[in-house]
Amino acid sequence: MATPQPAHAGAILPFPARPPAPPLLLSPPHLAGGELDRVRETMEAGWLAPAGPTPAAFEDALATTTGMQSVLATASGTAALHLGYRVLGVAPGDEVWAPAMTFVASVAPAVQMGAIPRFLDVVETGWTMDPGLLAEELSKAARRGRLPRVVVPVDLYGQCCDLDAIVAACDRWGVPVMCDSAAAMGATQRGGRHAGRGARLAAYSFNGNKIVTAGGGGALAGDDAALLARARQLAGQAKEAWPHYEHETTGYTYGLSSVLAAVGLAQLSALPARVARRRDVFARYVAGLADLPGTGFIAEPAWGRANRWLTVLLIDPAPFGADREVVRRVLQAAGIESRPAWKPLHLQPAFRDAPQAGGATAAALFERGLCLPSGTGMSDADQARVIDLIRSCARN
Structure with missing residues (x-):
């Protein structure tokens, strides 16, 4: 008795589907080479x-x-x-x-x-x-x-x-x-x-x-x-x-x-180049998004030079046309990691009884802030994709 063969036996199978592109992370490790x-x-x-x-x-x-x-x-x-x-x-x-x-x-x-x-x-x-x-x-x-x-x-x-x-x-x-x-x-x-x-x-x-x-x-x-x-x-x-x-x-x-x-x-040994690249990433985000209503970025004081570890976009929902969470979910659906700005510690359950002085500014930054992919290994094309997706969320 012949051994049953699977339905596809002898058939030319199609190539397997291409695996999804790896997610674009906020700040993945970037090896220097040595x-x-x-x-x-x-x-x-x-x-x-x-x-x-x-x-x-x-x-x-x-x-x-x-x-x-x-x-x-x-x-x-x-x-x-x-x-x-x-x-x-x-x-x-x-x-x-x-x-x-x-x-x-x-x-x-x-x-x-x-x-x-x-x-x-x-x-x-x-x-x-x-x-x-x-x-x-x-x-x-x-x-x-x-x-x-x-x-x-x-x-x-x-x-x-x-x-x-x-x-x-x-x-x-x-x-x-x-x-x-x-x-x-x-x-x-x-x-x-x-x-x-x-x-x-x-x-x-x-x-x-x-x-x-x-x-x-x-x-x-x-x-x-x-x-x-x-x-x-x-x-x-x-x-x-x-x-x-x-x-x-x-x-x-x-x-x-x-x-x-x-x-x-x-x-x-790669630190100077890494800082220069992060600052370039920040500048690209500013150039690509600053014209949108209701957007903003952290201001660099004249007396300092940030390393721009993470670029954080501020989104004011009314003029922009969407809130931070809408943008975050759109990026997430495209395999792009983003994250709300730090939730202020005085709002964390662990510190509900801790004393505080003020806190409204920090709370507002949390509500509006979204950390964007900022890695030094990110390509210009990947960053352009992030920018395009954010722009697609804005009110036309």
């Missing part, structure tokens, strides 16, 4: 742990890039912030002040340490912490005898906050400033200083979506060598200088692995 060689050298030398020549070389390169005297490479940007809070003396019940508009990691470590966050509104043009509001709130806090332990401004979407004004307001009351510069590698502020320079400490991230990525990792930096030495000890489980394991306090396993440091070291 990562594999750096990783191979590190592994052939036998280094994997957060020790040895590669993490040290990465720290030295970061010090050169940022102008900071001391740099500690860490397992993540959040770990860097946690260490910063620790060495600045944050304790249960202390207040930590941050802008309302930022990612949760800016304050999460302090909250986990028992601190109370207070969220301040942002300026309407640059979207970063409002220095005038900060000064007013510090004066009020001094009168009631409850100054914050630390103020943590954020360089939002790669644009520097007005750090000089923030530090001046805090210096009046002896409050240290730790700048969350996680997304601002390569951005500059007054006098050409690197993002975060001028704060007591600055934290950076090398997460997979950043301009310089190690696939993870971060760094804590500053000009106070003793403070960074203390952070380094805590990052290594707070071991004391004894031949046996001696601990006067507890620490963390927060060092950056040699393998990730090798990737970061290779990436860092």
